[in-house]
Amino acid sequence: MKTIIFFLISSLISFSSYAQDPQLFENDWYLYEVLSMDFGTQYNVALINPSIFPYISISENYNFNGVGACNIFNGTFEPLSADEFTATSFNPTTEDCGNQEHNGFEDEYFSFISGSFWYNITTDTEGKVLTMQNPFFGYALFKSYPLTTSDYRQNKFQIFPNPVNEVLVLNGTKNIGRLKTQVYSTEGKILNTQHIDFNKQTSIDVSNLSSGIYFLNIEDQSGRVEVKKFIKQ
Structure with a gap:
């Protein structure tokens, strides 16, 4: 009996330690900037021409799906801690976007999101801001609202x-x-x-x-x- 109780308590502690910020699952996250690693190429989505509208959506069971430039993707994250994930599966379509900048952007974005990262969620005057960072000095900046027309081409x-x-x-x-x-x-x-x-x-x-x-x-x-x-x- 003591063994069963100990197992249940340990399971609850383990589960609670991996509980994620519920804001992570409440909406789609629209990508603003991404850099896969230190020696990668930084992309500001507002400066990409023609314009693209990349995003990611994460469900409470850690399945995710999203859009790059011309390809879509889905997969599954595994929580490593209360603010850290690793992708255990990542399944993108593999169409050629027909645009060198779009293809380069997808290489950078997909490389980042298919790896491991930690995150934090803050707010600005218009909504929420999701910042992800990985051990290779890469980062991705998402917001809970999409880029507007006036944002594009602005730096x-x-x-x-x-x-x-x-x-x-x-x-x-x-x-x-x-x-x-x-x-x-x-x-x-x-x-x-x-x-x-x-x-x-x-x-x-x-x-x-x-x-x-x-x-x-x-x-x-x-x-x-x-x-x-x-x-x-």
């Missing part, structure tokens, strides 16, 4: 120098107003948060960071988010 920010030693310069095309910037480690830990009155250019002190790869999350007043990868020397 408001650039950063330099990259690699950087002490001060990272954030440059924009126009006066945007109030910005929120956050520096993330490759493990998803927030290392720095600033609220900035942005006037086309500002600087961010990164001198206290150890050498390595980081992500700069930039959010404007409308809730629009861009993610930039940089290397600290």
Whole structure:
């Protein structure tokens, strides 16, 4: 009897430790940016021409399905912890999109989503933001709402120098107003948060960071988010 009780308690503990954020299953997730690994190619969906509308939907039994550029896919995730998954199956169609950028994007996106990653869910002014990261310095940025027409072909920010030693310069095309910037480690830990009155250019002190790869999350007043990868020397 004691053995049975111990088994039941252990099972409950194991199950609860793997319980996922229920927000993960509540809606489709529309892809905004993806990078499969450190030496991969970063794709900003809004800049891809002709326009595409990639997304993923994840069910409570961890089955998933979605769309790339011209191909669709489905598969199954296995939870490794309360915020970490690995794909145990991934089944895409294999049509040639007839566009080099579309084919390259799908290689990057499918490579990322068919592997292992951890995730976190935050909110902006328009909905939810799902950020996935993998051990190879790759990431995927999804939102609970699709890109609008005005989002396409827009890339408001650039950063330099990259690699950087002490001060990272954030440059924009126009006066945007109030910005929120956050520096993330490759493990998803927030290392720095600033609220900035942005006037086309500002600087961010990164001198206290150890050498390595980081992500700069930039959010404007409308809730629009861009993610930039940089290397600290």
